[in-house]
Amino acid sequence: MSDTAPAAPTAAPAPHGEGHHTNYVKIWGILVVLLVISVLGPMLEIRAVTLITAFGIALVKAYLVAKHFMHISLERKWITYLMVTMLALMLVMVGGVAPDVLKHDGLRWENVAAKESVKKGNEAGEKAAHGGGHGEHGAAPAGEHH
Amino acid sequence: MAFPRPIATTRSVTGIPTGRLAVWWVIASEIVIFGGVLGSYIMHRLGHSDWQYQSANTNTWAGAFNTLVLLTSSLCAVLAHQAAEKKDGPKAARFLMFTVLGGLTFLVVKAFEWTNEIKHGYTLTSNTFWSFYYTAAGLHGFHVLAGMVIMLFVAADARKNRELQRVENIGIYWHFVDVVWIFLFPLLYIAK
Numbered sequence: 001m002s003d004t005a006p007a008a009p010t011a012a013p014a015p016h017g018e019g020h021h022t023n024y025v026k027i028w029g030i031l032v033v034l035l036v037i038s039v040l041g042p043m044l045e046i047r048a049v050t051l052i053t054a055f056g057i058a059l060v061k062a063y064l065v066a067k068h069f070m071h072i073s074l075e076r077k078w079i080t081y082l083m084v085t086m087l088a089l090m091l092v093m094v095g096g097v098a099p100d101v102l103k104h105d106g107l108r109w110e111n112v113a114a115k116e117s118v119k120k121g122n123e124a125g126e127k128a129a130h131g132g133g134h135g136e137h138g139a140a141p142a143g144e145h146h
Numbered sequence: 147m148a149f150p151r152p153i154a155t156t157r158s159v160t161g162i163p164t165g166r167l168a169v170w171w172v173i174a175s176e177i178v179i180f181g182g183v184l185g186s187y188i189m190h191r192l193g194h195s196d197w198q199y200q201s202a203n204t205n206t207w208a209g210a211f212n213t214l215v216l217l218t219s220s221l222c223a224v225l226a227h228q229a230a231e232k233k234d235g236p237k238a239a240r241f242l243m244f245t246v247l248g249g250l251t252f253l254v255v256k257a258f259e260w261t262n263e264i265k266h267g268y269t270l271t272s273n274t275f276w277s278f279y280y281t282a283a284g285l286h287g288f289h290v291l292a293g294m295v296i297m298l299f300v301a302a303d304a305r306k307n308r309e310l311q312r313v314e315n316i317g318i319y320w321h322f323v324d325v326v327w328i329f330l331f332p333l334l335y336i337a338k
Contacts, residue, residue, distance in 0.1 A: 024228070028221040032214065039210045042336050054332035062325045069224045069321045076161055079170050086174045090181030094189060101189040114193070121196025121273070128199065 027068045034061050169315045173322045176289075180326050183285065187278045187333060200275040202338050203268060208259045209335030212252050213327060219248025220324045223317040226304075230314060235307035242301040242313065245320060249294040256287055279334055286330060289323045 034057050041053020066072045072080060104111045104118070160167055191197050226241030260280075270280045293316065300316045303309040 024221055024224050028217060031217045035210065035213050035217065038332060038336065039206065042338070050336070054336040058328050058332050061328045065220060065321050065325050065328070069220055069324075070318050075170075079162070082170065082174050083177065086177035087181065090178060090185055093182060094185040097186070098189050101186075102193045104193070117274075118194050118196050121194065121199065125196055125199025 022068050024068065027064055031061055031064060034064075163311060165311060165315045166318070169318050172319065176322060176326075180282075180285070183278075183282050184329060184333065187282060190274060190278065191333075191337070194274070197275045198338060200268075200273065201334070203263070203266070204279070204335050205259055205262070206335045208255055209331050212255050213331050215248050215252050215255070216324045216327050219245045219252070220321050222248060223320045227314045227317045230304065230310040233307065233310065235304045235310055238310065238313045239301040239305040242297050242304065242316075246294045246297050246301070249290045249297075252290055253287060256283065282330055283334065286323070286326055289326070293320050293323055 038053050038057040038061075041057075042050040044050075072083070104114045162170070191201075222241045222244040226238040226245065229235075229237035229241060263276075268276050268279075270277055297316050297320070300309070300312045304313055
């Protein structure tokens with residue numbers, strides 16, 4: 001780490017980037033190839049291929065950026081633990097809310113507004129897809145706030 | 147006039163220089179912010195089959211081009227860091243300016259894209275899909291803008307071979323902004 005700050009006696013500047021020779025242009029090249037695959041893959045319109053090429057590759061790209069550009073692997077271990085903890089907290093939030101958002105009915109309850117919204121949106125979308133569309137911007141923005 | 151450096155910026159009890167530690171804490175809080183938005187988007191997307199008709203209207207090629215721009219700007223940011231490690235401030239500043247140029251390109255493309263979408267009636271209040279779209283992309287765009295402004299200040303100092311440690315700090319932030327876009331791109335542009 002090239003810290004130009006005046007060094008205090010307790011300062012322990014961690015070496016960061018010095019001594020390792022990552023070919024950054026090569027990493028960038030790999031990222032660009034992965035980008036091309038993530039755009040072309042979903043064009044096959046196969047659900048599994050879309051999931052792998054779009055979202056699987058996004059994970060790989062994020063890993064490459066974090067490892068080689070952010071140098072997280074050269075950082076103190078607890079920085080990685082901190083990041084993982086934050087991701088885990090996010091998953092706790094999603095896990096806690098998901099049943100309410102994903103399900104629109106259950107035992108003795110029904111989310112009428114959400115059901116109506118999906119029905120209305122699907123009808124408007126299908127209508128636009130069968131004639132109402134104009135070019136790239138085909139489907140009308142169906143009003144469906146709930 | 148030179149101000150005395152606060153002692154907190156020169157100590158490193160955690161083994162990580164204070165500036166860099168602060169950036170990691172910022173990123174930790176950003177993970178929760180963007181994670182919350184993206185997590186909510188994914189849940190709603192899975193629960194609303196009708197969103198496929200709305201998401202079909204986002205421009206995949208514009209999103210892909212912007213991904214390429216951000217990846218390239220990230221390369222420039224890490225090359226700036228490499229130059230700073232070699233104490234070559236002017237070179238680091240040049241790479242930082244290329245990074246800023248990447249950010250500017252990203253925002254210009256976004257501006258054209260949004261103008262076109264708004265013209266076609268897809269606004270923040272059209273429906274929940276577009277609310278998520280503009281909120282997530284707008285929040286991300288704001289982070290791009292903030293990074294560009296900070297980078298201009300860092301580059302101005304780096305050009306004079308001053309505060310070179312900040313080149314790495316702003317780079318870490320910029321890469322994080324890139325990582326967020328890496329996830330936003332398939333969610334908003336590819337999953338039709």
